[in-house]
Amino acid sequence: MIKRQSIGTKLIGTLAIPAAFAAILFGLCAAEGKTMFATPISVNYFVLYAAIVMITTMALSINLNSGRFDFSLGAMAVLSSVLSAKITYALLQGGSGSAVVMLLLGVVIGAVLGLLSGLLYVGLRIPPIITSLGVTLIYEGVTFTVTSGKYVNTEVRNASMSAFSGTWIWPALVILVVLALIWFIFDRTKFGYDYKALQNGQKVAVNTGIREVPNALVCYVICGALMGIVGFLSATRSSTINGGSLNFGSIGIMFTAFLPMFIGGYIGRFSNDKLGYLIAALCMSLLNSTFAVFSNQISASMQSIINALLLVIFLIYLSNEGLLKKLFQRKQSASCGER
Amino acid sequence: MAQSELVKKHRVRELLVALLPIAALAVLFGALCLVVNIKGYRLDMYLKIVFNEGVVLAIVATGAIFIYSLGSFDISLGASTLFSATIGVMVYNASGSLPLMILTIFGVAIGCSLLSSVLASVFHIPVFVTTVAMMSVLSAVAAQIITTNGGALGGIGIPATVVAPLDNVPFKLIALAAFALLCVFVFDFTKIGRRLKFLGSNAVCAKLSGIKVNVYAIIAFVMAGLGVGLGAFLTLVYTPSVTPTTAGSIGMNILVAIVFGGMPISGGSRSRIYAALVGGFSYILLNNILKIVIDSGAGYGISQIVSAVFFLAVVYVTSMNYRTKLLPR
Secondary structure (H helix, E strand, C coil), X not given: CCCCCCHHHHHHHHHHHHHHHHHHHHHHHHHCCCCCCCCHHHHHHHHHHHHHHHHHHHHHXXXXXXXXXXXXXXXXXXXXXXXXHHHHHHHHCCCCCHHHHHHHHHHHHHHHHHHHHHHHHHXXXXXXXXXXXXXXXXXXXXXXXXXXXXXXXXXXXXXXXHHHHCCCHHHHHHHHHHHHHHHHHHHHCHHHHHHHHHHHCHHHXXXXXXXXXXXXXXXXXXXXXXXXXXXXXXXXXXXXXXXXXXXXXXXXXXXXXXXXXXXHHHHHCCCCHHHHHHHHHHHHHHHHHHHHHCCCCCCHHHHHHHHXXXXXXXXXXXXXXXXXXXXXXXXXHHHHHHC | CHHHHHHHHHHHHHHHHHHXXXXXXXXXXXXXXXXXXXXXXXXXXXXXXXXXXXXXXXHHHXXXXXXXXXXXXXXXXXXXXXXXXXXXXXHHHHHCCHHHXXXXXXXXXXXXXXXXXXXXXXXXXXXXXXXXXXXXXXXXXXXXXXXXXXXXXXXXXXCHHHHHHHCCHHHHHHHHHHHHHHHHHHHHHCHHHHHHHHHHHCHHHHHHCCCCHHHHHHHHHHHHHHHHHHHHHHHHHHCCEECCCCCCCHHHHHHHHHHXXXXXXXXXXXXXXXXXXXXXXXXXXXXXXXXXXXXXXCHHHHHHHHHHHHHHHXXXXXXXXXXXXXXXX
């Protein structure tokens, strides 16, 4: 029998991790006499980074939760941003509306790249992890050829792009739209129900008449579109795109999404996994903002180590949660017995 | 009668598919000789380059077969190679002793592997996620050590004269052959290999048969650690300095090499040690051929595209016997 959670449990379960993150990180800053959001720019970057992490996490989880490992997410983000930036520049020469056009083109190109990746997977019928290795190499190769291995600067440095990253409102709007769309698609449509059925029992779902191939293809298209947005947001954040990544140099982008994916999944037990990804992304962005505050003391290497340790510690807890609960209950019953 | 003919046909087809990676290696070798001759370059020089690049990848990938046979995969092996070599350099510079450096490299490599396996088997963390975390930590620590002690660009190193006597083909060939023979022996002629394949084929059934998963996972990681140690040492023999980018692509190239060599990524009974050797050298041969043919800066991108298409084609053909009705996961 499934035990229903009370509203209190749901609230505590949903908010415990972000509250702990906020308390620790704001506490650390306060202890050193520093402010995390000293300027409006730091708030803008906080929201922008949260948007990047949330959308990457969603893209990663869509296929990973179905047992399809996709290494090509980073390559898709970079290639879609390079192509959309170049086309937008050719059309508008960096004039007004460049950011919106680049965002829309990024979504379309990302979706096409996702579709191609999906078609290769369903067409070849080889494990998705292997297909994604090939796709990563191909997309990186195309990016390198288009950019001659150079950074793309002129195409993304203009007033329109600066205006987008110069306020937190646009990234926040992107977060809301993506969250609402993904929630609707996966929790309120037939496609979403089929996706969940396939996720939980592939053979049974196929035998009941669910069409697996179209479902998988749509998943790849959505992932591609999401990574198109990530490519655009990353370009506005850093005002450049690195076109020189070869030999799996682009896969680092997806590794930032592992910790928020697990945190989001945990929070999702108490509310909704998509909301969980947003909350987890906010936590990651808080951590990133704290690193920025302590940039003189904490090097980039140290930040990588801290992120990896957090991932390991959280997973140790997650994987041994039942064991820890049993131990705690045993201790409690032993102390009751003593009394 | 008709059924026995069908079985015979199926076996012939299986044999042909199994031989395909070896045939691909032979074709690629021939193609390299051909393009080098057409371009008028020195063949001996290119063969040496391919051998030196391929030997490290083949050794690390051979050790990694033990992990891959379980159906798991480890992308931290490149970072582990960098970290072991970095610590080895530090130890040599502090002690001036080559044997101590070699011992340290192997110790650190096996230690890193053991840490991954303990995290995965004792704390029940998914192996892949453990290796993602290990990759971040090891490459970050190595980068920190290198930049603190020598600068990110120049890196840190040992005097070239220390390892120069070992920088020759016979020594590396002996190292490769010795390690490959050890792996073939453990994998194909002991219960360790059989049980690893059993675990990779059907973990539930293997557990119910009394096989201790944790023990065999640890053994697999130790064997991979040995490969990483030898690979790290040979990396230093070839280039006696390390930078944060040293061995950076090995972790992912292992995956490509193993699949290229005809082994399924799901591991199990079809795991083969030779897959790493064949796949490792094939991949390096292919990359070098493309570098020679597409001889320009932007050509790196095109050669990577061609290499990826070739990779997918080989995998498609070698997995033709194992198509399922459902989409593979």
